[in-house]
Amino acid sequence: SQTIHQWPATLVQPVGSPLSLECTVEGTSNPNLYWYRQAAGRGLQLLFYSVGIGQISSEVPQNLSASRPQDRQFILSSKKLLLSDSGFYLCAWTRDYQLYNEQFFGPGTRLTVL
């Protein structure tokens, strides 16, 4: 079975500090991977997605970046955090059924920037 992990679960960082959030998927190969940010109780904003190692598509211009150094590893980074970067960050992977895809989420990381 497939599982998706995210860490850390919670993070409190000062403004201007760097960020690194990690996501790994087990039990599948060559998954499409996604980073989302969610404001409290609201829908999901797609930040980045990747269809393979080193392939990153950015949906929203901001001070965040993403990397995919290995097939099942996806990293979200920032060199200098802003207050507006606070939120709930979710990593997801998709299962491809050819005619349609299904997306599965990790447990999320709660980031608070002070």
Added chain:
Amino acid sequence: TQLLEQSPQFLSIQEGENLTVYCNSSSVFSSLQWYRQEPGEGPVLLVTVVTGGEVKKLKRLTFQFGDARKDSSLHITAAQPGDTGLYLCAGAPGNQFYFGTGTSLTVIP
């Protein structure tokens, strides 16, 4: 551009009542998913609908995909406090998933 609009945004009902949540779009989707999310956790996939007009049932939850594959509904019969959560619909015309704005449901015992 918000491709998927959900209504209502907030819903508070008494235990045992019925409710319907709507997910509407002007775009056609090859499939549509419904998720439930509890506070502090990731969304959990409830169902995927693929065929226009398709109806799927998951215990007290009934999901329907519109004939034109532009909209969907979620009906809950005899709501329970355990149904409380944020319900999200998502459509995937390709590799990207577009999420609705969410419906926050509270079922009062």
